[in-house]
Amino acid sequence: MIIDGMSHDRFFKLRSNLKAVINDDIPENQKKADRFWKVRPFMDRVLKGCHLQAQPECVSIDEQMIPFTGACPFRQYVQLKPNPVGMKNFVLASPGGIVLDFEVYQGAKTLSLQVEDSEGLGLGALVIKRLCGTLHAGTKVYCDRFFTPIPAVDFMLEKQVYLTGTVMKNWVSKAMEKLPSDKTLKQQGRGASATVARADGKLCVVKWYDNKPVVMLSAIHAEQPKDTCQRWSKIDKKYVIVTCPSIVQEYNAKMGGVDLSDRMMSCYRMSVRTKKWTTRMLMHFTDLALANSWLLYRQDEQENGTPRKATMKFLEFRMEVAQVFLSKNGIPHEDASIADAEEEDVHQLKPG
Incomplete structure (x- = not known):
């Protein structure tokens, strides 16, 4: 298709000169304050489209990597990610994978300037305050243990936004003292769980034993009502039925939005062998906009009753x-x- 549209040389000439701003038009103070000023107008245009989407009752927050291995002052390494090296992007998404908001990481100091009362807050709490700032009351937010420090959960609770997620044990040390030990839960068998609530009844911590102990914190869910789920048994070499607390079921059902968006983009990611981080970011957010657009298109087709084969x-x-x-x-x-x-x-x- 591209071959029919333009020559090889023209394509690469256009790509090598691709810019979102005229460098001389940007004031020096803006360049110092915003490390992504070279691609900011394009990012803002994509972000504006994300903000226009309808907000569902449940959303999730997670890290997303913009793959890039070239020289870049804000390149990060995030272990266990499919693309561990690149620029880090904090994303707010619906359970269906539609990106609703994002913030590309350029340092905790820069992020602290974007939120009110940021003094003393860690990076996870800053991200929560930034991405949840536009959510309406009653929204349920699901995230991993990086984003669940108690100050962030309490602040969101005041806004009637309810966080649920895994939590670091040292953040809930008093609750951990009241919960059964790992050894005790292991003796009770796979699927055993226990819960403890804060004195004001607004937060609860649930400990569940699966293959290993899992500790979760929530301002909206608890241990009850319990249900069952299928889990793989290495000993029996088959799936077995395991008792599962309500908080774990809700987390598993609502947490995968950002991963789904990542998976969509990875299917047909624009392959760009370039040393320019600006080109990589422009391509990434084009991929993000395309993934969002297709998910919205598919959602509309389903609501209109269009057969799956015709979509x-x-x-x-x-x-x-x-x-x-x-x-x-x-x-x-x-x-x-x-x-x-x-x-x-x-x-x-x-x-x-």
């Missing part, structure tokens, strides 16, 4: 978007080209 796959959707942009620059749409070719063949077959 465009993600790759088809991306190709269609590319065709539209190429058509605007004088390159005919693929369907139109085929129709013209067929019409020409018909004329050639007519006698005389």
Whole structure:
């Protein structure tokens, strides 16, 4: 498709000169305050589109990596991520994978300037205050243990935003003293759990023993009502039924939004072998916008009762978007080209 639209040299010339701003138009104080000033207008445009989406009752917060191994002053390494090296992006997403807000990390100091009463707060709490600042009352937020320090949970509770997530044991040390030890829960068997509530009844900590102990904190969920879930047993080499607290079920059901968005982008990520971090970020947020757009399109098709077979796959959707942009620059749409070719063949077959 691109080959038909432009030459190899033109494509790489355009890519090498791709910019979101004119450098001389940006004041020096803005360059010092914002390390991403070179791509800020494009990021803000994508962010504006994210902010326009309807807010669901449940959302999740997680880290997202912008893969990049070149030289970059704010490059991070996050262990256990599929792409551990690159720029770190904190993302707020719906359970269906639609990105609603994001903040690319450029230092805790910069982040602290964006939130009120930031003194003494760690990075996790700063991220929570920044991304949850626009959520309406009654929203339930799910996140991992990096984002559940008690000050952040209490602050959000005042805003009637309820956090649930795994938690570091040293953040709830008093609750851990009241809960059974790991050894005791292990003796009770897989699926054993216990809970303890704070004196004001607004927070509870649940400890559940699966393959290993899991400690969770919530301002909205608790241990009850319990249910069962399927878990893999290494000893029996099959799935077994395990008792599961309500807090764990809700967390597992609502936490995967950011991972789903990541998975969508990784399917057809724009392959860019470049030493420029700006190019990598422009491509990443283009991928993010495309993933969001397709998920919204699929959601609309489902609501309209469109059969699944008639709904465009993600790759088809991306190709269609590319065709539209190429058509605007004088390159005919693929369907139109085929129709013209067929019409020409018909004329050639007519006698005389």
